[in-house]
Amino acid sequence: MVELTQQxxxxxxxxxxxxxxxxxxxxxxxxxxxxxxxxxxTVTLTYTAYAPMATSEMEKLETQAKxxxxxxxxxxxxxxxxxxxxxxxVAVAVSTPHRRDAFEAxxxxxxRLKELVxxxxxEHWASGSTDWVHPGLVQREDENTLQ
Amino acid sequence: MVELTQQxxxxxxxxxxxxxxxxxxxxxxxxxxxxxxxxxxTVTLTYTAYAPMATSEMEKLETQAKxxxxxxxxxxxxxxxxxxxxxxxVAVAVSTPHRRDAFEAxxxxxxRLKELVxxxxxEHWASGSTDWVHPGLVQREDENTLQ
Amino acid sequence: MIIRVKLxxxxxxxxxxxxxxxxxxxxxxxxxxxxxxxQRCAALQPVLASCAFAVNNEYADNSVEVQETDEVACLPPVxxx
Amino acid sequence: MIIRVKLxxxxxxxxxxxxxxxxxxxxxxxxxxxxxxxQRCAALQPVLASCAFAVNNEYADNSVEVQETDEVACLPPVxxx
Numbered sequence: 135m136v137e138l139t140q141q142x143x144x145x146x147x148x149x150x151x152x153x154x155x156x157x158x159x160x161x162x163x164x165x166x167x168x169x170x171x172x173x174x175x176t177v178t179l180t181y182t183a184y185a186p187m188a189t190s191e192m193e194k195l196e197t198q199a200k201x202x203x204x205x206x207x208x209x210x211x212x213x214x215x216x217x218x219x220x221x222x223x224v225a226v227a228v229s230t231p232h233r234r235d236a237f238e239a240x241x242x243x244x245x246r247l248k249e250l251v252x253x254x255x256x257e258h259w260a261s262g263s264t265d266w267v268h269p270g271l272v273q274r275e276d277e278n279t280l281q
Numbered sequence: 282m283v284e285l286t287q288q289x290x291x292x293x294x295x296x297x298x299x300x301x302x303x304x305x306x307x308x309x310x311x312x313x314x315x316x317x318x319x320x321x322x323t324v325t326l327t328y329t330a331y332a333p334m335a336t337s338e339m340e341k342l343e344t345q346a347k348x349x350x351x352x353x354x355x356x357x358x359x360x361x362x363x364x365x366x367x368x369x370x371v372a373v374a375v376s377t378p379h380r381r382d383a384f385e386a387x388x389x390x391x392x393r394l395k396e397l398v399x400x401x402x403x404e405h406w407a408s409g410s411t412d413w414v415h416p417g418l419v420q421r422e423d424e425n426t427l428q
Numbered sequence: 429m430i431i432r433v434k435l436x437x438x439x440x441x442x443x444x445x446x447x448x449x450x451x452x453x454x455x456x457x458x459x460x461x462x463x464x465x466x467q468r469c470a471a472l473q474p475v476l477a478s479c480a481f482a483v484n485n486e487y488a489d490n491s492v493e494v495q496e497t498d499e500v501a502c503l504p505p506v507x508x509x
Numbered sequence: 510m511i512i513r514v515k516l517x518x519x520x521x522x523x524x525x526x527x528x529x530x531x532x533x534x535x536x537x538x539x540x541x542x543x544x545x546x547x548q549r550c551a552a553l554q555p556v557l558a559s560c561a562f563a564v565n566n567e568y569a570d571n572s573v574e575v576q577e578t579d580e581v582a583c584l585p586p587v588x589x590x
Contacts, residue, residue: 145296145309146292146293146296149292149293149296149309149311150292153311153313153367154367155314155315155366155367156315156316156317157313157315158312158313158314158315159311159312159313160309160310160311160369161308161309161310161311161387162296162308162309162311163307163308163380163383163384164300164306164308165305165306165380165509166300166305166306166307166376167302167305168302168303168304169302169303170303181508182437183508184434184436184482184501186485187485187486187501188508190486191485212508212509219302220300220301222300222307223508223509224508224509229313231315233310233312233388233391234388236310237310237384237387237388240308240384241381241384244380244509247508248506248507248508248509250487250506251506251508252436252482252503252506252508253506253507253508253509254436254437254504254506254507254508255507255508256437266437266438266441266504268438268475268478268505269505270478270505271438271475271478271504272477272478273474273475274473274475274477312590328589329517329518330589331515331563331582331584333566334563334566337567359589359590370589370590371589371590391590394589394590395587395588395589395590397568397587398587398589399517399563399582399584399587399589400587400588401517401518401585401587401588401589402588402589403518413519413522413585413588414588415518415519415559415585415586415588416586417559417586418556418559418585418586419556419559420555420556420559421554421555421556421558
């Protein structure tokens with residue numbers, strides 16, 4: 135199950151929803167908003183998505199993970215809009231018969247989600263300024279740099 | 282924080298208790314009772330512990346994990362007594378600034394807990410019989426086999 | 429052929445709009461769209477080499493051919509999670 | 510010296526009690542306790558080689574010396590989690 139939501143992520147409901155009598159292991163990952171990045175203080179974060187593609191990419195990740203590990207149930211949720219300090223922007227939960235697979239699958243899903251799902255984070259700094267977060271973005275000022 | 286409890290494990294409260302503004306990642310592991318082990322059906326499980334040593338060993342694991350990874354908060358809980366099908370017998374939760382550490386630490390804590398903490402599981406099979414689970418136990422019938 | 433390109437995050441801010449329409453000669457590829465977009469919106473040019481493109485919700489490299497009915501999007505490096 | 514050994518799980522079931530008292534000559538080691546326990550409770554002997562021992566809540570190998578006030582426990586392979 136994948137979801138994009140404007141609401142707070144209900145970690146308890148997600149954990150409950152992946153628990154099953156056929157699985158011995160549940161792993162839940164939550165990505166939460168940190169107050170400090172190095173010395174800079176964040177007031178809040180906002181997330182925006184290319185929603186139909188984000189949903190489609192998350193569904194592909196769920197399918198791929200299920201092909202690779204014996205996953206019983208799988209939930210991927212990304213929150214959009216404002217995510218205050220200490221709250222979760224993303225949740226990944228999986229259940230598997232044995233724990234090694236649950237850890238591996240949840241970790242892999244988070245790695246791939248951060249790499250592939252078109253969602254963008256904007257930092258709202260305590261100084262009043264904002265920054266889009268674009269890992270690896272190069273701003274070239276010369277003219278003939280298009281791929 | 283480590284705990285042995287006779288009560289159901291409150292995964293939501295544990296998740297909440299490790300979440301903090303200084304951490305960007307929370308990993309929760311739950312070990313839950315499976316209904317089937319190969320073809321044998323489990324009715325329920327009971328867990329017993331050498332309680333003071335189990336608490337002490339869990340505290341050592343928490344200390345060791347905190348020395349090895351930048352853990353913000355850490356919770357280890359083991360339930361004792363009867364743990365019905367689908368319910369959690371063990372919970373490990375950690376928060377860290379970055380996700381890789383949270384996955385590694387939670388996985389390591391579970392591996393060590395299963396290896397070192399003096400807790401024993403008894404299977405109550407649908408057939409009516411029961412078995413203590415003692416991985417690697419060898420029952421030698423000859424006399425001169427003491428280490 | 430008219431191709432409309434959706435913009436997101438810093439690309440949307442730099443262009444000052446959510447979508448740009450481009451007129452291109454067939455056959456149209458993602459590479460041609462990328463180049464045309466940089467000419468149409470000079471403010472986007474410095475970041476375009478870092479952006480991915482998607483066609484109908486799938487990542488698409490410069491060689492992918494695009495039809496007029498396809499949905500095209502310009503995606504700066506993602507930062508979800 | 511009297512040493513009382515706590516028993517758990519299958520060891521408790523085999524011995525039919527939660528604790529066994531052993532009389533041992535000093536100096537007493539975990540190895541001597543292990544051997545004496547097998548002689549005292551024949552039912553335990555087949556599993557004792559697979560059991561760990563703890564002294565005052567710490568794992569202790571056969572060479573560890575034990576005092577009369579120490580808490581000693583015989584631990585079959587654990588299966589928590």
